Amino acid sequence: MNNETQLRERCREALELTKRHGADEVEIFAQMSHAISADIEKHDLQTSSSQEETMIGIRALVNQQVGFACTNVLDELETTCADAVNLAKASPKDENNVLSEPVPFESLPDLYDPKAESFSVSDAVQQMILMIETADSIDSRLILGGGTFAVNLQTRCIVNTRGIDLAENSSLFTYYALATAKDGAKVSNMAFHFDASHSVDGIDVVPVATRACQDALGSLGAVQGESFVGPVILSPSAVQAVLVNLFAFQLNAKNALRGSSRWGKALGETIAHPSLTVIDNGRMPGGVATESFDREGMPHCELTLIDSGVAAALMHNAYTAVAMNVANTSHSSGSARSTPGISPTNLSIRPGEASKDELIGDIKQGLLVNRFSGSSNPVSGDFSGVAKAAYLIKDGKLDRPVSGTLIAGNVFEALQNLSGMSSETERVFAATLPYLRLEGVSVTAE
Template sequence: MQDVIRLAIKEAEALGAGDCEAYVATASESEVFIENNDLKQAKSQDSAALGVRVLVNGALGFYAVNSVAADKVKQAAAMAVKMARVSPRDKFNSLPSGRSKVAPLRGIYDRKAEAFEAGDAASLAAELLQAAKSDSRVSVDSGNFTAALVRHWLGNSNGTLLSERLSAFSWSVMGMAIDGSDVSSFDVQSGSSHSVKGINVLSAADEFVHTVVNSLGARKIDSFNGEMLLTPAAAIELVEEAVEHSINSDSVQKKSSHFAGKLGRSIASPLLTIEDDATNPQGLAAASFDREGVAHKRNVIVEKGVLKKFLYNTYTARKDGVRSTGNASGSTTTPPSVAATNFIVAPGRQSLDSLVSEIKQGMMISRFSGNVNPVNGDFSGVVKGGRIIKNGELGHAVKEVMVAGNVFKCIKNLTGLSKERKVIHSSILPYMRFGGVSFTGG
């Protein structure tokens, strides 16, 4: 694959490219699907793809192919140069300068994963399904177990040549509980690991069963204004998207970020500290280097409520006269963009039970179904898997309840974080409690 990289760069330069980058990724994947309370399909596939990015007099060209054969590599280089010649110039277009010093990241590749077969994936999917069906009231609508071995290479005309191997396992289960005419809210639980040892489908299945069974017997409630306690999964749906949008330098530069102009200022409760950290191997987005070959690092974005940093790739960093934070994102099919890696919220000092015990009137939400405006932070939607909390006691499930508010006001009104955290793919989050939220009963 290093020869593929060199060939792409050589061809592009021969055709007039001033700078060239080639990115190659190969993958071997096995996936087993669950549908309607049964294993339905298993598939395995191998893939290889190449993306070539070139700069010609400041104009960008990009082309991708699903092959690393020599003729396809040459085609990708030629087409990328052709695209650049008809694209507008942009003085901020550039590749990372010099060879990036990248230290290999441990904990993201498990050699035992090489012996993992499709049959192993099927066995674990069956185990997940059996555990989810341990309660006769539970109905599994869908789910899956996926195992993947990935290797990627990145090289450019500035002398960078990097490669890395990753192993990833992920699983999920979605469905509901049915007891006669009583049907619970849908719920989905998932898990992930870079290692075979870290696979634990039973934990996701147990939490799924617990959540849907406890959603039975839902009742209508009166409207009220109180505290909202989000599970980590609900926090991803309700909070993370808007915050990620606002810390993205591309959003800032396009004037669509709520945090624009607020560096060094308090934007949230002092309880809130947020990191973007691709060097944390617990998250599935962990890797040694980003889509441009810049070394990943731990970025503290919000520290005790104060906005410390935005996320950059090389292009947006050059626009602002700063260094890339290692957040170039993308695959072989697209030129690099900017995105968060592992989104991590620091834990609190209280247990989940303690957070609940302090709520006089509020609601725990395990899922949110609605809309969140990432620009202004407004949200409104239906509470799913919600349970009423009164005088410190977790009560019955609720139905036909609407919740509305603003994400950026919520993080200023953050009243508690649990010391327990959950890893959900590339998010590592605690339970989060917010005050002054409006709930509308049906």
């Protein structure tokens, strides 16, 4: 019996058990995973590991009261089913507690590579050795302070009393490198790069290690910067740190329902410069978060969240779609360990037409921020933090690497003052992002 069939049978068994314990409606979401990882620390191999687990999450509805319980102790499955029902009975009624209805759709190809089944701990270790060799071949001053190569083979299954009965296999290889350069007393900022592949043939750790090493070398010898209020260019990594969490929070329909999202009340209104278009696509070929269906069994789709500066759509799951009387956008997220939440999948900002160098080219005094180490408050929009691997821009050129430079501003204001985005994009975890140029950012040199 293959994993998919085995897991489906377990889910159907749990569904019947939960009904028998008194649930009106039941959703079973399960994940069977086999994971491998190999790590680098201090430019050397560290502990490699393997892990296997089957987790079953049970959502029980009794008179629209909801309870959730999960377990990896499959011998105690019936106890967990009963727990979910008992939690539901002790909860208040909420008429928005509903389960998704089945929708016909086509499963996505290329999520699972059968060759991944024979990918071993030894193969993962070889990829880490290749990262170290790549750094050694570039410059002897480089240290890979950290890095991981992780493999996750997973079977997801969802069964509910509305008729959803789905299962899907996936394979995902993720890898990153953290590089530092050291030259005598000079130590660079830590540089980070990441990539991922669903297939064995798509794995390529060399560009990841190379980019991290080049960024680390570039920030060696950083000196004090300058204080000013002016243009700042955020790298894709810095865009992810400053903007993506705020997008995820503000465009989450649950936060709109709670009244904690200002964009939740601004659909159809201009919230950013017309050059900004933000799209989420859970079916993006090769995307880190690409899956055929969401946490509640709805097929993923492409959704424009911000269209030429206008707030175009919120992300919904079954609960918020009913509560707000709109269509479900299939953004139910989470694992079998938790109740469904709402998150973006593969979020992207539409690139511009100018190159990164052209964005720099007409700046008299500015800052290029390759990594942002700080906070970005998704409610107030205030951001403040240290510009890492940063360069002062003078008269259209990168003048010198700078350290100890703080940037601060407000995302809502900054998005109105966008003055450019690059044609180049990079993948940062599940997001695909260009360089962004913001005006009027407060820059403070220590």
